[in-house]
Amino acid sequence: MPQQQLIKQLPFLRRYARALLGSQKAGDGLVRDTLQAVLDGGVSVDPNVSSRVALYRAFHQVWGRRPVPDAGAGSAADQRLQQLNVGSRVALLLTAMEGFSFAETASILCVGVDEVEAQVIAAQAEIDQQLATRVLIIEDEWVIALDLKTLVSELGHEIVGVAPTHTKAVELARHGDFGLVLADIQLADGSSGIDAVTDILQTFDVPVIFITAFPDRLLTGERPEPTYLITKPFLSETVKATIAQALFFHQSKAEAAAAAAPSARIA
Template sequence: MSLLAKLAPHLPYIRRYARALTGSQTTGDNYVRVALEAIATGERSLDEGVSPRVALYRVFHAIWCGTGANLEVPTEDAPVSGDAAGRLMRMAPRSRQAFLLTALEGFTPSEAATILGCDFDEVEGLIASAQSEIDAELATDILIIEDEPVIAADIEALVKELGHHVTDIAATRGEAVAAVQRQTPGLVLADIQLADGSSGIDAVKDILQRHDVPVIFITAFPERLLTGERPEPTFLITKPFQPETVKAAIGQALFFHPRRTKQAA
């Protein structure tokens, strides 16, 4: 099997991870591009002793560390500002990496340790440290766009467990737009395929035309968003999801976005 064939299935997901880590599609994609170029030219080699996915992420992190986690950050695409930037600077990059690798990308702590080049106990400590930072962030109001009642209820319970308030649950594009007109949320959790055949993507576009809010897509069809042909969501969760995955994405979305304060109910 060629090198390209080995890595191709993992590229959409490492791009997703890079965007979540940096808070910027442009910056994240730059890191992935440089990592792939390093592999293609032989500057970096894939570890044959681990899976291709683990090996790819390991090279990515070698590039990240080698550039001081500050590669080509474009001012027009800056992910955070003000107090959010201060919090980002105070959180150790490796803590954020360990948390995202395990909670968002689904790696085991042992695999994360291999990727980061550290031992298991250190990864556990890094994850705990990152979670503490994220849990300290202020709660916000959340709109859930989901047409499956059972899934919507699961998401609602998880959101409330994290200390957030659910403003509404919308099953269609029209319901989502109407919900936002009644009360502006601080975060949107959206499915793609909705009850009446409408699109969660279109619902989010309608919302973002009037309101600057972070969005997390939770979908069984990630390939519809991870095309590389248009601006893509920084935060994307694949169904069926794990609760820890949702927690990680919510924490990162609120961490990077300037609006993190709870809206008036």
């Protein structure tokens, strides 16, 4: 496999290694060990899979042979991540942060897909226990709203309320006691869930998951686009997994944006 293809994946591997081990120093050290092992022939790079899968597989082979102690994490999000069981942490990071499919993750870890699925479910359960919050639902179809209330409650979260219109959503949000929004796009009175969310986010910094039958209204190819989008009809497992990811990674994204802000102003 051409080295140039592997080199292109290094920024992603460094990000992953940092999150996995808890510090950039520890992560970069293991990335260097991996590259050295590849150059020395200590680990093989499978030409039959993508360059990214092959590199991450080599990384895990090196980590498995020479485990590196977890370093202390700086941010609250990092600290929560380090509290997860190692298997759950790996599965969550590979699938949620790095975007690998269950099959690709299984290939990286040299395990079965069923084992990966079990680890992801375990990670979601651990996250749900850590990050219980209050949820605002913006949805005009009451059958769907009831399904979402049930799913959210099963995860240990509380419901602030269900808003079928833009006006009601802003009214409920005004009290401010919530940490997640689940939002439809097309609401009962013809108003827009997108507009409701836009108004809410002017005051509150919370993750938003759009659940809609009209994803094309959001995926326009222009920025900003939503980080979390679920298409109706939805699977309960998809909603639960997305809620876990949104709550877990929102704070780290906010911290990264805040850290980048001074640089942007200087530029």
